[in-house]
Amino acid sequence: MHFYLPIAEMSVNIFLILAMGGGIGFLSGLFGVGGGFLMTPLLIFIGVPAPVAVGTEANQIVASSVSGVIAHMRRGNVDFKMGGVLLAGGFVGSSLGVVLFKYLQGLGQIDLVIKLCYVVFLGIIGGLMFVESARTILRSRSVSASRGKLHQHNWLHGLPFKMRFRRSKLYISALLPLMVGAGVGVLSALMGVGGGFIMVPAMIYLLGMPTSVVIGTSLFQIIFVTANVTFLQAVTTQTVDVPLAILLLIGAVIGAQFGSKYSVRLKGEQLRILLAVMVIGVCAKIAYDLIVTPEDLYSIAPLIAH
Amino acid sequence: MKRNPATFLLLIAALVAVASASARGQALVADLSSHHVAITTGFTGTDVLLFGAVDGEGDVVVVITGPPESVAVRNKQRIAGIWVNADTVEFQGIPNFYAVASNRPLKEITSPDIRETQQIGAEHIATKLAAEDRDRPAAEIALYREALIRNKQNSGLFSVEPEQISIISDRLFRTQIHFPSNMATGSYSAVVYLFRDGEAVQAVSTPILVEKVGVGAEIYNFAHQQSALYGLAAIVIAVFSGWLGGVIFRKV
Numbered sequence: 001m002h003f004y005l006p007i008a009e010m011s012v013n014i015f016l017i018l019a020m021g022g023g024i025g026f027l028s029g030l031f032g033v034g035g036g037f038l039m040t041p042l043l044i045f046i047g048v049p050a051p052v053a054v055g056t057e058a059n060q061i062v063a064s065s066v067s068g069v070i071a072h073m074r075r076g077n078v079d080f081k082m083g084g085v086l087l088a089g090g091f092v093g094s095s096l097g098v099v100l101f102k103y104l105q106g107l108g109q110i111d112l113v114i115k116l117c118y119v120v121f122l123g124i125i126g127g128l129m130f131v132e133s134a135r136t137i138l139r140s141r142s143v144s145a146s147r148g149k150l151h152q153h154n155w156l157h158g159l160p161f162k163m164r165f166r167r168s169k170l171y172i173s174a175l176l177p178l179m180v181g182a183g184v185g186v187l188s189a190l191m192g193v194g195g196g197f198i199m200v201p202a203m204i205y206l207l208g209m210p211t212s213v214v215i216g217t218s219l220f221q222i223i224f225v226t227a228n229v230t231f232l233q234a235v236t237t238q239t240v241d242v243p244l245a246i247l248l249l250i251g252a253v254i255g256a257q258f259g260s261k262y263s264v265r266l267k268g269e270q271l272r273i274l275l276a277v278m279v280i281g282v283c284a285k286i287a288y289d290l291i292v293t294p295e296d297l298y299s300i301a302p303l304i305a306h
Numbered sequence: 307m308k309r310n311p312a313t314f315l316l317l318i319a320a321l322v323a324v325a326s327a328s329a330r331g332q333a334l335v336a337d338l339s340s341h342h343v344a345i346t347t348g349f350t351g352t353d354v355l356l357f358g359a360v361d362g363e364g365d366v367v368v369v370i371t372g373p374p375e376s377v378a379v380r381n382k383q384r385i386a387g388i389w390v391n392a393d394t395v396e397f398q399g400i401p402n403f404y405a406v407a408s409n410r411p412l413k414e415i416t417s418p419d420i421r422e423t424q425q426i427g428a429e430h431i432a433t434k435l436a437a438e439d440r441d442r443p444a445a446e447i448a449l450y451r452e453a454l455i456r457n458k459q460n461s462g463l464f465s466v467e468p469e470q471i472s473i474i475s476d477r478l479f480r481t482q483i484h485f486p487s488n489m490a491t492g493s494y495s496a497v498v499y500l501f502r503d504g505e506a507v508q509a510v511s512t513p514i515l516v517e518k519v520g521v522g523a524e525i526y527n528f529a530h531q532q533s534a535l536y537g538l539a540a541i542v543i544a545v546f547s548g549w550l551g552g553v554i555f556r557k558v
Contacts (some may be wrong), residue, residue, distance in 0.1 A: 004349040004487065006522035007529055011487035059540045066548025073557075112390055141380045227541045234537030238529050242540050243347075243522075249544065253551030290388040296460075297383075298453030303376040303396065 008052045014247060016046070021060070021251025028064050028252065029071065029259020030266075031200070031215070036061050036193030036226075037122065037282060039248070040144045048244070050111070054192030055239035056248070057228040061194040063249035064256050065223045071260040072216030079213045083220040084198075085174055086181035087248035090225040093185020098232050101190055110131035117191050125201050126279030132205075133272035140269075157213045168209045168217075180206055181221065189229055194222040197279055204272075211268035313407040320420060331360045334508045336368075336498040343485060344519040353516065354408075356496060365408065365415040366471050366479050367426055367502040370514075372403030372463075373492030376436070379450045396436035396452040402459070403492040404428055407469035416432070416504045424499065428464045437442040444505050452508075461497040462486045491516050 002013045020042060028035035043053035047148035073077055104110045180202045188195035194231050199218045203209045211215070234240045261272060336358030341344070343352055356368055376398045382391035401542055408415060422430050434452055435442075454468055458464035463486065471481040494514040499506050529536045 002348065002487075004345060004347050004522055006347075006518065006525040009488070010488075034438060052459070059544050061411075062541060062544035063548035063551075066545050067551040070549065070552030114389075127412070135448075152310065172413075223545075227544075230540055230544070231534075231537040235531065235533045238533055238536075240529065240537065241526060242529075242536075243544065245540065245544065246547070249551075251546050253548060253556075257551065257555040260495050293384075294389055295380055296457065297381055298450065298457065299380050300376050300454055300457040302402075303378050305417045 003243070003247070005048075005241050005244050007056075008048050010047060012046070012048075012207075012244075016252040017244070017247040020046075020249040023251075024248075025064050025252030025255025026262075027255075027261040027278070029068050029195075029256035029261075030263035031128075031196075031259075033270060035064065035252070036188075037191070039204060040192050040276070041262060041282065041286070043160045044206070049239075050220040052244075053241040055230070055237060056241045056245045057192060058194075058226045058233060059240050059242065059245040059253060062223055062230060063245070065193055065194065065226065066277035067253045068256045068260055069216060069219040069223065070096055071257060075190040075216075075264075076099040076167075076214055077216035078208070078220050079165055079217045080162075080206075080220070082165045082168055082177060082209070082213075083217045085163070085177040085291055086217070086221045087177040088160040089181025089183075090185040090188075090221055090229060093182035094189040094225050094228050095185075096182075097186040097189025098229075098236070100186065105189075114191055114292055117187065117288070119283055121187065121191075121198060122286075123146045125198060126276050126283055128205070129272050130276035130280060131202055133276060136269040137273065141215065143172050146188070160247075165209075168207075168213050172206065172207065175178050178205060183224055188225055189232075191245050192229075194226050196222055197275070200275075210269075215263070244279045318543050332508075333364070334366075334498065334500040334510055335359055336496075336510050337510065338512060338514060341514055343489075343514060343516040345491065345517065345522065346520050347522050348387070351489075352485050354485065355480060355481045356483055356498070358498060359478050360473075360500055362501070363476055363546060366473065367400075367409075367412070367415060367468075367499040367501060368407040368471065368481060368483075369424075369426055369497045369499070370405040370476065370483055370494060371497070372494050372516075373401070373490055374398070374399040375402050375490070377454060379454050381450070381453075382553055386524065395439050395442070396435055397451075397454060398434045400433060400454065401431065401465050402492070403485070403494065404431060405465040405469065405483055407471050407483065409479065410475050411469040416506070419505065420504070424513060426499070427468075428459065428466070432454070439551070461488065463488065485516070488514060491518055515536070534550045537538065540547075 002011045004011045012125040024039045027038065040053050040057045040219050043057065044050050069078060081192050101110065159175050159286060161174045163174040164171050184195040184199050184202065187198060196218050200214055203214045203218060204211060230240055336356060339355035344355065360366060376396060377400045379390040379395050379397065381393045382389045385392065407428055412421060421427055425431055435447065455464060459466050469483065471479050471483055473479045494516055495511055496514060497509055497511045500508045
């Protein structure tokens with residue numbers, strides 16, 4: 001059964017879109033990532049114009065994150081105070097990101113910058129997570145786990161404006177989550193994703209939050225950052241295809257429920273190593289496309305009248 | 307050849323048309339089964355029947371042209387190991403859609419010169435360069451031009467080979483024109499040529515309007531005319547659906 005998308009201006013198979021939404025929704029519930037870094041390339045792959053894929057995906061992540069956060073809230077896995085501070089940074093960052101996006105578009109190399117961003121950030125984060133979680137798994141197998149400190153202390157913990165985050169069992173400077181939120185906000189606007197795949201490891205390794213709270217809190221703040229991106233895209237580029245987003249989110253909302261139910265059955269390090277493998281996979285695919293000789297060295301793109 | 311009642315009626319209409327046409331001394335009449343293509347939510351492309359009649363012998367060629375657009379053709383080069391869009395040529399007034407149909411191979415009907423001037427065949431589409439690209443070497447531009455036509459053909463918007471026109475008893479002709487689902491909206495034109503001994507003796511043009519209708523059109527207009535409200539609506543719909551999903555699954 002086919003459906004004509006009014007903004008993307010193309011006909012798609014409804015069941016293909018539902019299946020894509022379901023699959024990515026499951027992963028999003030499982031790992032606490034919005035799934036944008038998988039869905040946006042996938043949409044482009046099936047022929048959706050890149051700007052529409054980016055704008056629509058932001059809209060769909062809003063829905064799957066709301067759905068995911070409800071499941072986590074029921075288990076008390078959301079640190080609202082931490083989420084709020086991250087969010088404040090996120091708003092500033094994503095708005096800055098949109099400005100940066102327009103500047104790069106003016107230079108004519110936005111596609112390349114987006115792809116390089118994907119390769120660099122997915123590569124670094126996937127690699128770090130893989131090494132760390134593999135080590136944890138190996139260690140827990142050889143020696144019986146010894147109870148150590150909750151997290152390591154370093155210079156970051158010497159910053160001023162200390163705040164107590166009870167749910168995360170942390171007493172750290174508010175500047176830290178503000179900076180993390182802003183940094184991820186810039187990248188999420190630039191790469192057209194929610195930014196969970198950067199946010200989750202940043203919360204674990206930079207802020208030292210317990211894994212159980214990380215996923216719910218990340219989803220909570222992603223809702224607002226992607227809502228901001230959706231609004232900005234709708235106003236500036238008119239590339240938010242609501243019918244496409246609805247089709248995707250029907251699949252994603254259902255998938256996310258199963259995903260978050262399944263996530264409690266897995267250990268933190270198991271979740272992280274799975275996510276790491278996926279992140280590295282997407283990174284390798286994009287890197288490969290940049291390196292391999294394209295079938296046609298020429299490509300065409302319609303120009304919007306200036 | 308598929309025969310259905312609608313086709314039969316159209317052929318009768320064509321016959322009536324040709325009778326009155328020859329009375330006025332016209333050698334060629336043509337019309338379409340529809341002058342309006344409506345893009346609805348279930349749209350997956352459509353076929354339009356073009357039919358007509360000729361007075362006496364001759365070859366019939368049909369050219370369908372979509373609304374003009376500006377197209378950037380980009381060339382990738384390997385820089386520091388990765389493929390980068392290194393160079394761009396901008397073409398203006400390129401039809402979004404181009405299809406051609408004829409009763410026998412084009413090169414048997416008329417000379418390359420005439421095909422060139424009448425823009426018959428995808429390789430003869432007139433291209434206009436943007437001001438900044440006009441000083442570039444012709445050989446280089448030719449590569450970009452070929453790339454433009456090749457890419458358009460790959461996306462199904464330019465025809466590769468002419469469609470078949472069937473002529474019945476040297477008088478009535480008909481052909482099916484296929485419009486793909488990725489076609490642009492706007493004004494299209496169908497030009498029908500009558501060739502005799504390699505010369506175009508007559509041409510008639512008929513318009514086709516392609517537009518979005520129904521819910522799809524309303525969403526498109528909403529998004530473009532009240533984009534702030536549209537953005538807010540998109541967020542509200544997303545939050546509500548996400549919440550609904552969460553609530554439904556609570557009971558499972």
